[in-house]
Amino acid sequence: MIESKKHRPAASYTPLAGDVPTTKIKFDAGTLLLSTHRLIWRDQRNHECCMAIPLSQIVFIEEQAAGIGKSAKIVVHLHPAPPNKELGPLQSSKNSYIKLSFKEHGQIEFYRRLSEEMTQRRWENMPVSQSFQTNRGPQPGRIRAVGIVGIERKLEEKRKETDKNISEAFEDLSKLMVKAKEMVELSKSIANKIKDKQGDITEDETIRFKSYLLSMGIANPVTRETYGSGTQYHMQLAKQLAGILQAPLEERGGIMSLTEVYCLVNRARGMELLSPEDLVNACKMLEALKLPLRLRVFDSGVMVIELQSHKEEEMVASALETVSEKGSLTSEEFAKLVGMSVLLAKERLLLAEKMGHLCRDDSVEGLRFYPNLFMTQS
Amino acid sequence: MHRRGVGAGAIAKKKLAEAKYKERGTVLAEDQLAQMSKQLDMFKTNLEEFASKHKQEIRKNPEFRVQFQDMCATIGVDPLASGKGFWSEMLGVGDFYYELGVQIIEVCLALKHRNGGLITLEELHQQVLKGRGKFAQDVSQDDLIRAIKKLKALGTGFGIIPVSGTYLIQSVPAELNMDHTVVLQLAEKNGYVTVSDIKASLRWETERARQVLEHLLKEGLAWLDLQAPGEAHYWLPGLFTDLYSQEITAEEAREALP
Numbered sequence: 001m002i003e004s005k006k007h008r009p010a011a012s013y014t015p016l017a018g019d020v021p022t023t024k025i026k027f028d029a030g031t032l033l034l035s036t037h038r039l040i041w042r043d044q045r046n047h048e049c050c051m052a053i054p055l056s057q058i059v060f061i062e063e064q065a066a067g068i069g070k071s072a073k074i075v076v077h078l079h080p081a082p083p084n085k086e087l088g089p090l091q092s093s094k095n096s097y098i099k100l101s102f103k104e105h106g107q108i109e110f111y112r113r114l115s116e117e118m119t120q121r122r123w124e125n126m127p128v129s130q131s132f133q134t135n136r137g138p139q140p141g142r143i144r145a146v147g148i149v150g151i152e153r154k155l156e157e158k159r160k161e162t163d164k165n166i167s168e169a170f171e172d173l174s175k176l177m178v179k180a181k182e183m184v185e186l187s188k189s190i191a192n193k194i195k196d197k198q199g200d201i202t203e204d205e206t207i208r209f210k211s212y213l214l215s216m217g218i219a220n221p222v223t224r225e226t227y228g229s230g231t232q233y234h235m236q237l238a239k240q241l242a243g244i245l246q247a248p249l250e251e252r253g254g255i256m257s258l259t260e261v262y263c264l265v266n267r268a269r270g271m272e273l274l275s276p277e278d279l280v281n282a283c284k285m286l287e288a289l290k291l292p293l294r295l296r297v298f299d300s301g302v303m304v305i306e307l308q309s310h311k312e313e314e315m316v317a318s319a320l321e322t323v324s325e326k327g328s329l330t331s332e333e334f335a336k337l338v339g340m341s342v343l344l345a346k347e348r349l350l351l352a353e354k355m356g357h358l359c360r361d362d363s364v365e366g367l368r369f370y371p372n373l374f375m376t377q378s
Numbered sequence: 379m380h381r382r383g384v385g386a387g388a389i390a391k392k393k394l395a396e397a398k399y400k401e402r403g404t405v406l407a408e409d410q411l412a413q414m415s416k417q418l419d420m421f422k423t424n425l426e427e428f429a430s431k432h433k434q435e436i437r438k439n440p441e442f443r444v445q446f447q448d449m450c451a452t453i454g455v456d457p458l459a460s461g462k463g464f465w466s467e468m469l470g471v472g473d474f475y476y477e478l479g480v481q482i483i484e485v486c487l488a489l490k491h492r493n494g495g496l497i498t499l500e501e502l503h504q505q506v507l508k509g510r511g512k513f514a515q516d517v518s519q520d521d522l523i524r525a526i527k528k529l530k531a532l533g534t535g536f537g538i539i540p541v542s543g544t545y546l547i548q549s550v551p552a553e554l555n556m557d558h559t560v561v562l563q564l565a566e567k568n569g570y571v572t573v574s575d576i577k578a579s580l581r582w583e584t585e586r587a588r589q590v591l592e593h594l595l596k597e598g599l600a601w602l603d604l605q606a607p608g609e610a611h612y613w614l615p616g617l618f619t620d621l622y623s624q625e626i627t628a629e630e631a632r633e634a635l636p
Binding site for chain 2: 065066071072103104105106107108109112165166169170172173174176177179180181182183184186187189190193205208209212214215216217218219233258259262263266267271272273274275276277278279280297300301302303343362363364366367
């Protein structure tokens with residue numbers, strides 16, 4: 001049973017500092033595959049070139065993070081080769097490990113999967129018909145190369161060091177979380193007080209409270225009709241959005257889906273991006289702030305931003321004309337004709353149907369809209 | 379005509395009422411608000427300290443990110459709720475996930491014509507990695523799931539459907555109920571499913587199976603293959619990469635897909 005992962009690491013033999021330098025042989029631009037029994041590398045350009053190592057040959061694997069000019073790597077430490085091993089890419093090597101260099105990502109997932117396979121050791125339970133070397137794992141009394149013991153010790157030290165760093169981070173994180181939890185409790189108690197004395201709390205205080213919740217990432221337990229869960233921040237954001245979106249909306253016929261807006265705005269910002277919730281909360285305030293845009297939610301749940309001047313119901317009239325000219329149209333066809341996204345084209349046709357101008361023909365070939373002759377020809 | 383509520387007298391009365399209210403119940407809340415404000419400042423300092431020591435850890439270590447997110451969830455805090463939140467501002471977690479959200483949307487849009495808006499988490503992961511380029515930070519599948527959960531707020535119909543061992547990501551507002559999901563899970567093995575498959579595995583009647591399959595066709599998630607041997611096959615392009623990676627090598631798969 002083969003399970004391949006389509007990543008593109010390279011295998012290269014490079015010496016560790018202090019080791020005797022060996023001839024550096026480069027195998028790059030290949031695909032690394034992981035099965036339950038083997039690690040397989042296949043040259044991307046020359047398909048004849050293919051190498052494999054049984055997983056049973058692996059003592060230990062470790063990660064090397066990427067750095068400037070360095071790609072992320074997995075170092076695979078191996079048992080000494082059994083005497084009957086076939087010839088490999090090198091006559092011999094002073095090193096007892098290979099390095100897999102991930103030039104184009106995939107290292108994290110691959111390391112995870114390889115670790116899993118190493119833990120599960122499924123090759124021990126599954127008989128394989130092909131004849132490749134299988135090492136039945138460490139056998140008692142087996143002679144180990146001296147180099148391996150030294151390496152294992154180094155690795156153990158390094159692991160302890162990393163563990164220490166991680167555990168320090170976790171410790172600090174836990175302490176931080178305790179303090180954060182206190183904030184959550186305090187906010188709940190305040191929220192209860194506000195609920196009990198609804199109307200006695202000033203607008204100002206509520207706004208302050210909401211901004212505290214926003215900073216901490218605590219969900220707002222109190223809903224006020226005026227601003228939804230918006231805060232001063234969202235009000236400012238709404239005004240900014242009105243400025244940023246005016247031109248793009250005009251270019252796109254006065255209407256854009258909220259997903260498009262999210263991508264547009266965040267791509268423009270580059271950093272200090274908006275969360276999806278930030279965007280939604282700001283858009284909910286557009287109408288209340290009397291800005292020239294508004295948020296609209298269609299029956300399907302699709303959310304859009306429209307220019308105030310945009311009248312979707314009027315667009316429906318022109319949609320009807322277009323459909324009548326062509327006899328009938330699907331959302332895709334209509335979208336192409338008019339130059340809209342399929343998502344919004346579909347919403348417009350559905351609205352036209354809701355208003356009684358169009359009829360649908362729903363079959364396995366797709367959803368097609370026709371002018372509603374029941375209405376026009378009575 | 380005597381108008382009420384306007385004039386200096388009315389304003390003074392209002393101020394008096396407010397003062398009285400303040401005295402009574404809201405003094406307590408005001409106190410607590412002041413307390414919260416102070417504690418917030420302290421927390422911000424603590425967080426800054428944490429960030430200066432461990433910000434890298436979060437950026438580079440996906441497992442640590444998972445732990446961090448889980449701990450936040452346990453105490454009732456959402457570090458990704460707002461870009462203006464402390465967590466986002468100081469730890470930089472926000473930008474990481476929000477940008478990932480943009481990349482996910484773009485990938486789904488680009489592939490929608492092919493798979494109807496349904497894609498395996500694995501294919502999405504690969505495509506996102508490709509798009510991010512060589513020098514960008516690596517992301518894990520867990521990161522993708524968290525980013526997608528946030529995207530649901532945009533009302534786009536993003537959904538996460540569990541199938542054996544992994545997830546299908548839905549990016550169009552198609553109505554998928556339990557029946558549809560179960561059939562998708564069944565189809566995951568071979569990339570296609572037939573009415574007989576459904577009847578055998580799920581013990582449904584023909585009509586129920588047909589309705590589900592027709593719905594998947596209508597939503598553009600399935601393709602009908604009338605030339606398959608035996609009976610009609612319903613193929614799910616969203617599941618194709620899984621199929622390929624099981625039977626065809628990476629190279630051939632790459633050549634086969636458009």
